[in-house]
Structures are given as structure tokens and as C-alpha cells.
Amino acid sequence: MNRRENLKVLFASSLGAGLLLNACQPGEKEQDAKGMGTLGGRTEEEKLRDAQLLKEQFFTEEEQKKIRTLVDFLLPADENSPSATEVGVPEFIEFMMKDQPNLQTPMRGGLQWLDFESDELFGTTFNTLNSSQVKEIIDLVAWPDKASAAYSGAVRWFNLLRNLTCSGYFSTEAGWKYMGYMGNQPNVWDGVPASVLAKYGLSNPEKYAAIYLKPEDRAKVATWDEEGNLIG
Amino acid sequence: MSFQIKENTDAYDVIIVGSGAGGGMASKILAEAGLSVAVVEAGGDFDPAKEEDRTQLRPPWESPRRGAGTKIRPFGDFDQAIGGWEIDGEPYTRKDGTQFDWFRSRMVGGRTNHWGRISLRFGPNDFKRASLDGLGDDWPIGYEDIKPYYDKVDKLIGIFGSKEGIYNEPDGFFLPPPKPRLHELFIKKGADKVGIPMIPSRLSILTRPINAERGVCFFCAQCNRACQAYADFSSGTCLLHPAMKKGKVDLFTYAMVRKVTTDDAGKATGVSFVSKVDLKEYKLKSRVVVLGASACESARIMMNSKSKSHPNGIGADSGVLGRYLHDSTGADRMGIMPELFDRDRYNEDGVGGLHMYTPWWKDNKQLDFARGYHIEYWGGMGQPAYGAGGGMDALRSYLKDEFGAPSPNGGYGEGLKKDIRRIYGASLGMSGRGESIPQYSNYCEIDPNVVDKYGIPVLRFHYKWTEQEIKQAKHMQDTFEEILTQSGAILLGTKPGPETMYGLAAPGRIIHEVGTTRMGKDPKSSVVNPNCQVHACNNLFVVDAGPFVSQADKNPTWTILALSWRTSEYIVEQLKQKNM
Numbered sequence: 013m014n015r016r017e018n019l020k021v022l023f024a025s026s027l028g029a030g031l032l033l034n035a036c037q038p039g040e041k042e043q044d045a046k047g048m049g050t051l052g053g054r055t056e057e058e059k060l061r062d063a064q065l066l067k068e069q070f071f072t073e074e075e076q077k078k079i080r081t082l083v084d085f086l087l088p089a090d091e092n093s094p095s096a097t098e099v100g101v102p103e104f105i106e107f108m109m110k111d112q113p114n115l116q117t118p119m120r121g122g123l124q125w126l127d128f129e130s131d132e133l134f135g136t137t138f139n140t141l142n143s144s145q146v147k148e149i150i151d152l153v154a155w156p157d158k159a160s161a162a163y164s165g166a167v168r169w170f171n172l173l174r175n176l177t178c179s180g181y182f183s184t185e186a187g188w189k190y191m192g193y194m195g196n197q198p199n200v201w202d203g204v205p206a207s208v209l210a211k212y213g214l215s216n217p218e219k220y221a222a223i224y225l226k227p228e229d230r231a232k233v234a235t236w237d238e239e240g241n242l243i244g
Numbered sequence: 245m246s247f248q249i250k251e252n253t254d255a256y257d258v259i260i261v262g263s264g265a266g267g268g269m270a271s272k273i274l275a276e277a278g279l280s281v282a283v284v285e286a287g288g289d290f291d292p293a294k295e296e297d298r299t300q301l302r303p304p305w306e307s308p309r310r311g312a313g314t315k316i317r318p319f320g321d322f323d324q325a326i327g328g329w330e331i332d333g334e335p336y337t338r339k340d341g342t343q344f345d346w347f348r349s350r351m352v353g354g355r356t357n358h359w360g361r362i363s364l365r366f367g368p369n370d371f372k373r374a375s376l377d378g379l380g381d382d383w384p385i386g387y388e389d390i391k392p393y394y395d396k397v398d399k400l401i402g403i404f405g406s407k408e409g410i411y412n413e414p415d416g417f418f419l420p421p422p423k424p425r426l427h428e429l430f431i432k433k434g435a436d437k438v439g440i441p442m443i444p445s446r447l448s449i450l451t452r453p454i455n456a457e458r459g460v461c462f463f464c465a466q467c468n469r470a471c472q473a474y475a476d477f478s479s480g481t482c483l484l485h486p487a488m489k490k491g492k493v494d495l496f497t498y499a500m501v502r503k504v505t506t507d508d509a510g511k512a513t514g515v516s517f518v519s520k521v522d523l524k525e526y527k528l529k530s531r532v533v534v535l536g537a538s539a540c541e542s543a544r545i546m547m548n549s550k551s552k553s554h555p556n557g558i559g560a561d562s563g564v565l566g567r568y569l570h571d572s573t574g575a576d577r578m579g580i581m582p583e584l585f586d587r588d589r590y591n592e593d594g595v596g597g598l599h600m601y602t603p604w605w606k607d608n609k610q611l612d613f614a615r616g617y618h619i620e621y622w623g624g625m626g627q628p629a630y631g632a633g634g635g636m637d638a639l640r641s642y643l644k645d646e647f648g649a650p651s652p653n654g655g656y657g658e659g660l661k662k663d664i665r666r667i668y669g670a671s672l673g674m675s676g677r678g679e680s681i682p683q684y685s686n687y688c689e690i691d692p693n694v695v696d697k698y699g700i701p702v703l704r705f706h707y708k709w710t711e712q713e714i715k716q717a718k719h720m721q722d723t724f725e726e727i728l729t730q731s732g733a734i735l736l737g738t739k740p741g742p743e744t745m746y747g748l749a750a751p752g753r754i755i756h757e758v759g760t761t762r763m764g765k766d767p768k769s770s771v772v773n774p775n776c777q778v779h780a781c782n783n784l785f786v787v788d789a790g791p792f793v794s795q796a797d798k799n800p801t802w803t804i805l806a807l808s809w810r811t812s813e814y815i816v817e818q819l820k821q822k823n824m
Contacts, residue, residue: 050307050321052299053290053470058316062308086656093661107308156637156654167654171637174654178633178664183310185303190661191628191668195593196301198462203423208588214429220444223406225420225451230460234452236399240407240417 104180122169264354266787267536268479273812275491287350292470304629312630324470325358333697344705353480364798367412393806405446427623434731448477467596510553543760574749577724578673579733613715615679623672676720717746761790
């Protein structure tokens with residue numbers, strides 16, 4: 013093997029950096045099946061970071077209990093769809109606290125405020141409240157346009173919690189089903205369905221009718237004349 | 245371990261630094277001419293057709309962050325581009341209150357793994373702007389010089405679009421465009437009312453096959469994840485990997501180029517690089533060196549290539565190297581379309597990007613700013629992932645119940661869940677991408693005080709927008725409001741005003757930075773000649789967007805590809821004639 017081949021072997025391999033990094037981090041365990049890092053095309057740095065974040069615990073047990081109560085209050089089960097806890101929203105929020113550490117203080121602060129407010133209103137902690145008491149507290153902060161100015165900080169926190177809960181819910185298989193999302197699969201786009209166009213009184217621009225992709229042509233290799241007209 | 249320089253005694257005909265659009269094209273053309281080529285890339289290799297590299301079609305639940313962006317993938321966890329705005333150990337700095345952000349992708353294919361596949365030719369006017377409006381400089385070449393290469397790029401790589409006969413938006417060899425999405429038809433209705441054209445977009449995505457090696461689009465809208473069917477353009481799948489299969493091409497990955505080496509006569513002899521794998525120093529030799537590392541990275545390499553024969557770096561004596569750095573302008577606006585509440589469901593993914601766009605349609609002589617912009621449109625029933633169902637604290641009140649009473653903002657429970665489902669697919673928006681005026685005073689230079697983790701001095705940026713770009717952004721905002729309102733949409737947010745320069749994005753943010761090694765006939769005012777050959781070193785070439793004299797209101801990739809092809813043919817010719 014000459015010098016060039018040596019270098020080629022060393023550098024053409026995309027495994028090189030991976031092996032080196034792995035060697036620097038002995039004892040890293042494979043992620044367990046439940047809490048997996050992102051799949052597909054990961055760098056070694058990404059794999060290590062995901063594994064590390066999945067091992068760490070941010071929320072205390074009390075905080076976890078509050079989160080479970082709150083996310084199911086936000087997105088409960090109904091006849092067609094599961095609740096937020098059933099689709100793993102609390103685990104998603106736990107992960108996001110570590111993935112985006114700037115969320116930690118606002119989230120922890122909001123959860124702490126729940127106990128202050130529970131004590132003010134009911135003389136106890138949030139996790140011991142019954143559901144009508146929980147509703148009373150949440151109603152103070154869940155309606156941004158109506159909430160008293162004194163609660164503006166807690167309203168902001170609840171908006172954050174609502175957004176995270178929705179992210180965690182609608183990014184699941186059940187969430188897609190509820191939303192009616194039909195994509196993320198191979199298909200042939202042939203425009204907006206005719207029934208939908210008719211409903212809105214819209215139509216595809218007539219000018220391009222002759223040139224729009226025809227599904228039946230998708231296997232034919234394109235050829236042009238010298239003027240750039242598609243002829244085959 | 246003792247320090248040593250590993251020197252490769254075999255010489256290549258050509259070393260290419262970088263494997264993006266410019267470097268990838270050069271590797272293909274030079275290898276096909278029978279030359280031996282080394283491609284030196286700062287990141288790793290990958291192949292989207294291999295299962296372990298695949299991010300395409302992965303649902304968000306295969307990511308613990310549900311597809312949210314990260315530092316190294318700011319455009320989402322499944323985005324194929326690895327790098328981002330800030331890379332650990334590879335800093336850059338800013339001076340004089342500059343806001344400039346530099347997006348880099350460290351991988352085979354570079355930023356062609358990320359981009360929107362919008363592939364617009366520059367038109368005849370785009371090469372002669374100074375003659376038309378007295379600002380900046382003309383290119384030393386014209387549309388007629390580059391047209392044959394645009395034609396060849398169209399046929400080699402594939403692009404869909406429509407022949408329109410618009411003078412400054414030249415037509416090409418187009419594949420059939422896809423029919424519009426619903427929100428695009430709504431927007432077109434509004435644009436028609438105010439006389440703003442909307443035509444099929446021009447994207448480098450294969451709606452029909454162009455050869456036996458690459459498949460066709462199957463409409464998943466995920467070009468940014470790299471296509472396992474190779475149905476979109478990225479430099480790795482369409483240029484570099486095919487070149488490696490057919491020609492004498494060696495790929496060196498995780499190789500960070502320190503400098504171009506030169507001999508006493510000032511000629512390039514190869515490159516010196518540090519391996520990110522073993523942190524050892526290496527040298528490669530060649531007859532010709534081609535830089536395609538990106539406008540700023542190539543300028544950095546040239547500035548750092550100091551030697552006895554080039555004491556200030558290569559091409560730095562005129563003081564133009566690094567100058568005239570410019571990015572496209574950008575501004576956006578969003579709205580919500582009540583007619584789209586409770587819409588029927590169907591698969592609306594489509595291609596990876598817009599199906600219709602607006603080319604620049606005005607005459608700048610009638611306006612208070614000199615250069616134009618195009619408009620990109622977005623919306624539709626996209627894949628719910630991180631961010632889905634968000635913003636109900638402000639959006640929910642646009643929904644009305646059967647009695648016409650608005651829903652309250654915020655809230656919780658089954659009612660919230662239902663309203664999120666009702667509002668899905670009803671928001672839409674648009675982004676303007678415009679031409680800025682290149683300025684001598686906007687530049688990158690070597691920061692005298694900072695090096696990266698490999699000990700290579702880093703870039704420092706100086707950049708300020710001028711009144712030209714600010715007035716253009718104001719015009720964008722007025723136009724966006726007009727189109728959205730006429731389409732029947734409700735405007736969201738407040739209209740950006742002078743306090744934010746009308747929402748004008750910070751330079752660098754549109755990721756079209758060009759101009760640092762500008763092309764010209766006069767070595768006193770340019771870095772490379774009209775063949776992208778460095779004036780001060782005739783066996784050194786630049787094939788990225790550095791040589792652009794002006795950036796047009798287009799995306800740079802198609803012009804990088806055409807210019808790189810043209811430069812590569814010139815290199816082959818010069819080697820044949822033994823001129824280098």
C-alpha cells in the first residue's frame with residue numbers, strides 16, 4: 013500500500029472520528045429501548061449528548077406529579093383520542109428541559125408558583141388538591157386576555173407549558189391521527205383534490221395546464237429540444 | 245506523541261478544497277477529463293440511501309426532541325446539514341457592532357444538504373448592475389458567457405419550472421412543475437388582484453427522471469433531510485460520489501485546510517491540513533489547487549496562506565480580499581386564513597419547498613431603492629412535529645363558533661384540542677429575498693487575536709446594511725401586507741417598522757454570503773480574473789460564491805455550479821496547453 017492509499021484509508025472512512033470519540037468515552041452504555049436518542053444519521057457527539065440527557069433527571073418527583081396533572085388537564089382523553097400522559101408528553105417535557113436549558117427556570121418557577129397559590133387559596137400544596145381546586149388555580153392563568161395583571165408571569169409560564177404540551181402531543185402517532193395528517197409517505201402529488209378546489213371556487217392556473225407534472229409520465233426519462241422544450 | 249508533518253509524496257493533478265456545489269462540480273468535471281483529484285473536506289461523508297444515514301421519512305417520535313432544532317442542526321433534528329451558526333472549537337468574531345451570522349455545514353456536500361433547492365439563473369441585467377443603476381460594479385463576464393453552462397447544469401442535475409420569457413429570469417431546460425398547493429392558490433388570488441405575478445417555482449428536484457442513476461421525487465417535502473432516491477440536488481449524491489465512482493478521485497474527510505502551500509516563485513504546490521481524526525498535520529501536493537470552501541472560508545484560507553512569496557497571504561496585496569462580502573436581504577410576514585379553518589384533509593406534503601413563487605416584477609427606476617427581490621410562499625398542512633399546536637394563547641381567538649362568537653385565547657381541555665385541529669393548515673406566509681449593494685466597507689478579515697482549536701486564525705466580520713437594503717425591506721413589508729390582505733388572510737403580529745429596519749434579517753442569516761474573492765480584469769480591484777483564476781497565483785482557482793461581483797435577487801447555487809463548470813473546463817484547457 014503506497015502513501016496515498018494509506019491516507020485514503022484513513023480519511024475516506026466516516027467511522028474514523030467516531031472510533032476516536034468512542035475511545036475517549038469508555039463506559040457509555042447503549043441507550044435503552046424506551047428512552048432512545050434520535051435515530052438516523054447521528055454524529056458521535058449527538059449520540060453521546062442524547063444518551064447523556066436521557067440519563068439525567070431534571071424534575072423532582074413532586075414536579076413530575078404536577079406536570080402529569082397539568083398536561084392531562086390541557087389535553088385530556090376524549091372518545092377519539094388518548095390523553096397527554098398516555099402518549100408520553102411528561103417524558104418529552106422532561107427531555108426538553110435538558111435539551112433547551114433556558115426553559116428550566118421559567119418552568120420550575122411556574123411549578124413552584126402553583127404551591128404558593130394553592131397555599132393562598134386552600135392552605136395546602138398543589139399536588140393534594142382535588143380536580144375542582146386544580147381548575148380554580150389553572151383558571152387564574154389559562155386565559156391570557158382575561159387574566160389579572162398580577163398573574164402575568166404565571167400566564168407566560170402556562171403559555172410555555174401549553175406550547176410544550178401541544179408539541180409533545182401532536183408529534184406522536186396518536187397526535188397525527190387526531191390532527192388528520194396524511195403525509196410522510198411516498199405518494200404522487202397531482203394537485204389539490206378537485207372536490208376541495210370546488211369547495212373554494214379555485215382552480216389551477218389554466219396557463220400551465222399543459223406543462224404540470226402528469227403522474228403517468230413519472231417513469232419517462234426527460235428529453236428536450238435545443239430550445240429547452242420538453243419533447244419526451 | 246511526537247509532532248510530525250505527514251507528507252504525501254504522490255502528487256495529484258488537482259486538489260479541491262470543499263465538497264459543496266462548487267467543489268463537487270469541479271470534482272466531476274476535472275475527474276471526467278481524466279485528471280487525478282483529491283477532494284479535501286472538513287466534515288464526514290454520508291449517503292442518504294444507506295439506512296444508518298437516513299433521516300428522511302422518520303416521524304418526529306423517533307427524536308426525543310420531536311424534531312426540534314439543536315445547536316448543530318438549527319433547522320431541525322432531522323435536517324441533514326451538520327454544523328450550524330456556531331461550531332464548537334471553530335469560532336468567528338465580529339467587530340464594530342456588526343451583526344453577522346455565519347452558517348457552515350461540515351460534511352460532504354456542504355450546504356447543498358440544507359438549501360431550499362431554489363435554482364434561479366442570474367439574468368442579463370444581473371451581470372451589469374453598475375451600468376444600469378450606477379451602484380457597485382459590473383461583472384467582467386455577461387449572461388452570454390455563462391448561459392451554455394446554465395443549460396448544461398439544468399440537464400445534468402435537473403430542475404422543474406415553466407418557460408416564461410421574462411428577460412431577466414432566463415428560462416432553462418425544465419422538468420414539469422408540480423401543481424400548486426391550496427394556500428398558494430389563495431395567495432395567487434390576492435396577488436392577481438394587485439398585479440403581482442406568481443409563477444411555478446424553479447427547484448432542482450426531479451419530477452421526472454433524467455438518467456438511470458437517480459430516482460424521482462415521491463413528494464415528502466423533506467429535501468432538507470437528503471433524499472434516499474437522490475431525487476433532489478445535493479453535491480454529494482449528484483456530483484462527488486458519481487465522480488468518485490468513475491474517476492480518479494480521492495476523498496479526504498475530517499480534513500481542515502490550514503493553508504495553500506506555495507513555492508518560491510509564488511505558485512501553489514498543494515495544501516496543508518490538520519486531520520480532525522488524529523490531530524496530525526498533513527500535506528498534499530498538486531499541480532493546481534481549487535478552493536470551494538465557501539466564500540468566507542476560501543477567503544480565510546487565502547489570507548492565512550502566508551509565505552515568503554506571499555507575505556500577506558495569497559491574493560491579499562490589492563486589499564480587496566475579503567471585501568465586498570454581501571448576503572441576500574430577507575424579511576418575512578405571516579397571516580392566518582379563516583377560509584382554511586376546518587379544511588378537508590389530504591396529503592399536501594408536495595415537493596421540499598414552494599410550488600409557486602414571485603420573481604421581481606417592478607422597475608427600480610420608479611422606486612426609492614435600486615435592486616429587486618423575489619418572494620417565496622409557505623403554508624399548508626405540513627407535518628406536525630415540534631411546535632405543532634403552538635401559539636394558541638394568541639391564535640385561538642381567530643376561530644369562531646357556530647354563532648360567530650370567537651374562541652377565547654389560551655385555555656385547555658377538549659375544546660382546546662378541537663380548536664387546534666380546526667386551525668391546522670390555516671396559517672401561511674411569505675419571505676422576500678433580495679439583492680443588496682456590495683460595499684467595500686463590508687468585509688471579513690483575519691482576527692489577529694483568535695485562533696480555532698486547530699490553531700488556524702479565524703475570521704472577523706464587519707458588516708452594515710445601507711439605506712438601500714432598509715428601503716427595500718420596507719417595500720417588502722408593504723407588499724406582504726397587500727398580498728396577504730387581498731388573499732383574505734388576517735395579518736399576524738405587528739408590521740415591522742424602522743426600529744427593526746422593517747424586519748430586515750441580520751447579514752449572513754439568508755446564507756447567501758458571496759463576494760469575498762471578487763472577479764475582475766484589474767488585479768488592483770479584484771482577486772480573481774474572469775476565469776476565477778487568482779491574479780496573484782495562476783494555478784489557484786476559486787469555485788464557490790467568492791468571485792461573485794454582485795449577488796442578484798436570486799439564490800447563488802445555480803450560478804456557483806455554472807461558474808465552477810466553466811472554471812473547471814478552463815483548468816483542463818490550461819493544463820493541456822501546459823500554461824500552469
